[in-house]
Amino acid sequence: MKELKVDPIKNGTVIDHIPAGRVQRVLAILKPRATDVVMMGMNFSSKAMKKKDIIKIEGRELTQNEVNSIALIAPAAKVSIIRDFKVAQKSRVEIPKRIEGLVACPNPKCITNAEPMMTIFNLEDCSTRDLACQYCERVFTADEMTHI
Template identity: 45%
Template sequence: MKEQKKKLKLKVSAISQGTVIDHIPSENLFDVISILELDKTPNMITFGANLDSDKLVNKAIIKVSNQFFENDEINKIALIAPHAKLNIIKDYEVVEKKVVEIPDQVVGIVKCFNPKCITNAEPITTSFSVISKSPVALKCKYCEKITNESQMVIK
């Protein structure tokens, strides 16, 4: 069983320097890539989806070589990958592990649930204050309506 697990891990090769973002729900992999602007990075990225995990039935992993993220950047993915774990890799070794935290403000990323909100009519970046983190509740800065966890749609 242990050998089998090791083989699974090796499906996406190890990196020498950079960041490994593990335990992403597979269905949100491409949203995470877009939120972190990895579609624009010049650095090498490798990723895998639908991998087995003890915690998630379907997890995805992203490995970004030679790139390290600020906490406020990485916390942007907390809404869609709340259990994501970051591993900072230097000389092939994991030198630090970080978890993501839901920030106090959410800019962009999600849609306002209110169909009449101006952000749904015009190309305006959404902006919310987080009034509850568990379960998530976001208060729109434009219309003041609440979007809760079950109503959250990625913009």
């Protein structure tokens, strides 16, 4: 039998295949509520990624929007919704075409860093994960972004 390093959950969400070392950043985006039961695994061995991180959230089903918001830092993540210990739904994360208010513009001269306003980025290229700032028009890779 396969050894389980983390207890299975009854109802909730499992996010697997997070790049090793990024689990805390994923959690920072998902902002668990004070009462959420969260299990966090780091540096699990993985065939595809060698090492990976994993998160299980008990009692909360993430929406597709919430799931997509982690796509910038965990592009290969797989998300399973668990109901009564069984996988009810599986999905991959997808970077949205338009990302609003989620990440800061890395350009210090961008107006979004000077005025009380929302950032908007448009996905230029899915394969390279290039994002163009709607305002300063500069293009950045997803890895350059910091979440707000």
